[in-house]
Structure formats: structure tokens, C-alpha cells
Amino acid sequence: MSAPLKIDFVSDVSCPWCVVGLYGLTQALHILRDEVSAEIRFQPFELNPKMAPEGQNITEHITEKYGSTPEQSQKNREMIRARGADVGFAFRTDGNSRIYNTFDAHRLLHWAGLEGRQQPLKEALFKAYFTDGGSPSDPVQLANIAESTGLDRSRAEAILGSDEFAKEVREEEQAWLSRGVSSVPTVVFNGQYAVTGGQPVETFVGAIRQIISEAKGGTVS
Template identity: 45%
Template sequence: MKNLKIDIVSDVMCPWCIVGYKGLETALEQIGPDIKADITWLPFELNPQMPAEGQDMEEHIIEKYGITAEQSAQNREVLSQRGKDAGFEFKFGPDMRMINSFDLHRLLAWAKDQGKQHELQMAFFDEHFTENTPLDKNENLIKIVNAIGLDGAAAQKVLDSDEYAEQARTEQRFALENGINAVPSFIINDKHLISGGQSSDTFKQALQQIAAEA
């Protein structure tokens, strides 16, 4: 059995990040016990200047990428199908908002110390893209934390302070200093980079090749 270290540079606000992860997950399941992956999530902010109140998601996409409402709707259809193919359900509700995700990254850094980072990352993706839960509301974050078996009171203390802020910023700088300016980015064994929401077949081929060379 080969062990692979996989760092995933991601933002909870990025739909292609969960599509890409699902491709990786399926590839690992297909490969079976021959390859074991040690997965860590690293922070990336798609919109670090986003104000606390956030912005309507469709409005944000249209402004940021200079596309029409019709093109935005078409993009959501493509994403929904890619998600379905990968085993993830997108429900793009009319009230979805793009938010500043820095506090989410701080909580993910805290959850890593509790051995629950991956579970929290998956819960955030589910709540944001499938349940349309506003992740800029602390009460919602505490409910999510509690649901995966973490201490909500401890999470509230993190949110009420600047704990894990420096760690999140340091990890963000690591990605940028290594030329990563888009997500998702999958860093394997600290030297191989796979970018984007790739299919399970692409991941399977790459992982088997990397494991063979390791």
C-alpha cells in the first residue's frame, strides 16, 4: 500500500472545489486499499475583500465575470450536472450569497486540531450548496459544528476572537507563493499539482502514476 499526502487548496464558496473533491473521492474508492490518502484542506479566499454582509450570488457572478444573467443560469446548469455526475447535489436557491469566507477558514484550522477538519469541510459544502444555509451567521456555524460532534462553545470562542487568523493567513500565503491562484488545487506529495474540478478517471490515472513513482 502506498501513502499519498494530498493538500487541497480550496474555498467553501467554490462549487468546483466540491466537484473536484468528489472526483478525487471516487478515484480513491475505485483504486481501493492500494493507495491511502492523507488529506488536508488549505485555505484560499476567492473574494478576500468581500464585506461581511456579502453579496447576492448571481449579482456577484455577473459582475465579477462580466456575463449575462442567461449565461449565469447556463453555468449553474452545467455545474448542477457535473455535481450530479460526481455524486453531489447543487441547489442554487434565489437567496444564495457570496460571503467573506475567512471565518470559515479559521474554523477549519481549529477543526483540524480536533481531528475533524475534513468532516467540517464537507458539512460546509453541503450546507452552502445543497441546503442554502447562510454561512455568515454564527448561529448556523455553531449548529454545523455541533452536528459533526465538535464543541459549539469552543467554536464560538474562536469566532469571537482572532484565533487561527494568523495560521489561515500563513497557509494562504503558502499557496500564493507557490503559484496557486485558482481553486481547487490538489498538491500531492508536496510536488505534483492537479488543478480544477477534474473527473474521477483523471484523478485515478494521476494517483496511480504518482504512487508508482513514489
């Protein structure tokens, strides 16, 4: 009998390591499909909550925020591209890409969770931004993405044209900050075990088996 596993995936849709982490996690869950019955809930985190709607050039932003040189940014993108390829995801960002405000995307994700369509929307948002070069702050693009995952377009447009779910998203963001989450992805299993960063598949497999074993009162060497 498979063990139940509740997973809170705290992340931002403009975070490349969150893509690597999600695809690593889902592949690990596929490997463990006979051992665990997992439920993933995507939790909001904004890397750049004060970012203007028009966004900012990615190289310029990384230099300002982290002090990285353009060469370091390029090397980091190449590393992320390789890690994405390992899990079957195509990163196509370059030095001319932009960083955007993601709050409205998180509001849509909150709604998608109520509709049971959160993971398809999350993956579509990742692809739209990192593979197709789209903007996760553009309401028309967001409505298109929502519709492409089977969500009701007119409902998505109504949410984007209002402040609906803004309070809920801000409360969720604050709750995770208050629990000490300061970087993403942070993957929390059963409300108590956390794995951070874009970990490879085998790391997630090992962590999940350890968690299951401890829950059953056993040990894993």
C-alpha cells in the first residue's frame, strides 16, 4: 500500500531552479509511484515583489541584485540550461531576456488550485516564460496560458481584471516567510521535512524514501 505524502512546493514562476526542482521532483515521484501517493500544492513566493509590470533586463537585474558580471550570468544560464536538459525542459533565456512581476501569475495559480488544475498551469507558466520568452505579468498572455490548460478564459480574465485572491496570496506568502523560507524552491514534505534548491531526481528519491521510512518508524541507511 502506497504511503500518503503531502508536498508544499514553494516557488516563483520566474525562478529557473524552481523548474529544475519541480521536474526532478515529478520524475522522482514517477519512480516511486508504487511507494507513495503524493499530493503537490504550489505555494507562492515572489523573488521580485517590487518589480514594475514592464520588467527589467535580466543581465542588468542580476548585476544589480547579486553583483554578478555579465560573464557570470551567462555561465549560470548555461549551467541551468544543462540541468534543464537533464530533466527534459528547454531553457531558451539569454542576456536580452527580462525579469517580470509575477503576482498576477500567483493569483491565477491560487485559483487553479481550487479548480484542481494547479500543476498544469504551473508547468505552462514555466514553459511560456523560460522556453517561449513570454511575460508572466501580461494579462492577455496569462489568460491564454490559463485557457491552454483547460481553465475557463473568461473567469481568468475576470480574476486578472480585479484584486481577487490578492489577499489570499499575500497571506500565503507571509506564512511561508514567517516559517523561514527565504529561497526557492523550498519543497516541504508532510509539513515538516524541507529540501531546498533545484535538486536532481536521485536526491528527491532518497529524501522521500527516508521520510516514508521515518513516518513508518523505520530507518533508511
